[in-house]
Amino acid sequence: MNIAPFKLERYYTIHEFSAKYPLCNSDCEAMSIKDLLSLEKGAMDKFHDLWLGYTETKGHPDLRKDITTIYSQITPNDLLVCTGAQEPIFLFSQANLALGDEVIVQWPCYQSLQSVPESIGCKVSEWKVKYEDNIPVFDIEDLKKMITSKTKVIYLNTPHNPTGFHFSKEEQTTIVEIARAHNIIIFCDEVYRELEHSPDYTIPAFADAYEHGVSVGVMSKAYGLPGLRIGWIASRNSKILENVAILKEYTTICNAGPSEFLAGIGLRNRDKILERNLRIIHKNLSLFDIFFNKYSDLFSWYRPNAGPIAFVKMNFDRNDAKFAENVLKKQGVLLLPGDIYNFKGFFRIGFGKTAMPKALEQFEAFVIENLVNV
Ligand SMILES: Cc1ncc(COP(=O)(O)O)c(C=O)c1O
Incomplete structure (x- = not known):
């Protein structure tokens, strides 16, 4: 298999566990197994009695x-539980695409949405973000123009990594109508779903909104349980799901039983977990508001209405990868440079964790010393 290295995951493999002050995480605050089990009466005993077959x-x-x-x-029959979100992204493309197929991907993107179809030999067209007054926009007229008779899949991600963009209900309806008219599958990576900053921004999952829609969900982000490695793919198109299931028998076969058990507790108690994570997000966002207001000549950002990440534009002439390298070296703060997405002049920040304010303090110290007082 000839596939490009996953730039973002390479970067995290190198830095995630050594950087002192991570400021770009895309997952929300995690918890211990003990705390998770305590959310449900009797869960501890059941967990200990679990059969490891x-x-x-x-x-x-x-x-x-x-x-x-x-x-x-x-329904339960429209679901296949997988290892994280990465496995269903990989398997969906491998199982449902062939050499010569054409696909469209919302861009910039979480790389597997693009690189896996490319590795199969598909023609991948990028539906590019446009920034209008610092607001990310995905122009639906552009999307319409990109569709050909060979377009098989439109890959979406909402809330979006890295821009923080989230489709409105009206935009979703229009995209579904376009896909339906051309008999195109919509594959939507919805790992940040349920992290809308207000219920007004909630939209249906694409698997609910469209009979050939495919939604990927995961315990890692909104529910803060990435260590479980439990994700899923949902679709009412049984052929798509069956194709994925057949391939899954070559990768993980089935999931870790203890993780499945714990994921169930997380989902049944997700209101509590989401309330806590949204509280952290709102608090952290207000700190970023203050920071970006103070340094508005240096940075511009779009304050997302959903999800735990945002993309920040650098208003000074500096290579983003070099800038992030310098921030990490001098202050121990981890930023995710736009270079990782091949999108220059930006960096990604994250605000779903309780340690974020400490990291922001350190970043401000760097800014004062290296950008303000120079
Ligand atoms: C948009 C998107 N999709 C998928 C994933 C992969 O999720 P997981 O690590 O749970 O497999 C990530 C992780 O950062 C992501 O940001």
Whole structure:
């Protein structure tokens, strides 16, 4: 298989566990197994009694039932539980695309949405973000012009990594109508779903909104449980799901039973978890508001209405990768440079964790010493 190295995951492999002050994380605050078990009476005993045999390839029926509670049309049969979100992204493309197919990807993007189709030999067209007064926009007229008779899949990601953009209900309806008219599959990476900063910004999952829609969800981001490595793919198109299931038998076969059990607790108690994580997000966002207001000549940012990440524009002439390298070296603060997305002049920040204010303090110290007092 000839696939480009995953720039973002390479970067995290190198820096995630050594950087002192991470300021670009895309997951929300995690918790211990003990704290998670304490959310449900009797869960501790059940966890200790859990049988460590093989599990069902599709995912435990109870877990699939719990997952359906975040959808309106999806039933347990419309779900395949996988390892994180990365596995279903990989398997979906591998199982449903062939050499010569054409796909469109919302861009910049989480790289597997683009690199996996490219590795298969698909023609990948980038539906590029446009910044209008610092606000990221995905122009639907541009999307319409990109569609050809060979377009098989439109890859979306909302809330979006890295821009923080999130589709409105009206935009979603229009995109679904376009896809339906051309019989195109919509694959939407929805790992940040349920992290809308106000309920007004909630939109249906694409798997609910469209009969050929595919939604990917995960425990890693909104629910802050990435260590479980539990994610899923949802679609009412049974052929798509079946293709993925057949390939999954070559990768992970089935999921870790203890993780499935714990994910169920997380989902049944997600209101509490989301309330806590949104509280952290709102608090951290208000600190970023103050910071970016103070240094508005240096940085511009779009304050997202959903998700735990934002993309910041550098208003000074500096290579973003070099800038991030310097910030890390001098102050121990980890930023994610736009270079990782091949999108120059920006860096990604994250605000879903309780340690973020400390990292921002350190970043401000760097800014004062290296950008203000120079
Ligand atoms: C948009 C997007 N999709 C998928 C993933 C992968 O999620 P996981 O690590 O749970 O497999 C990430 C992780 O950062 C992401 O940002």
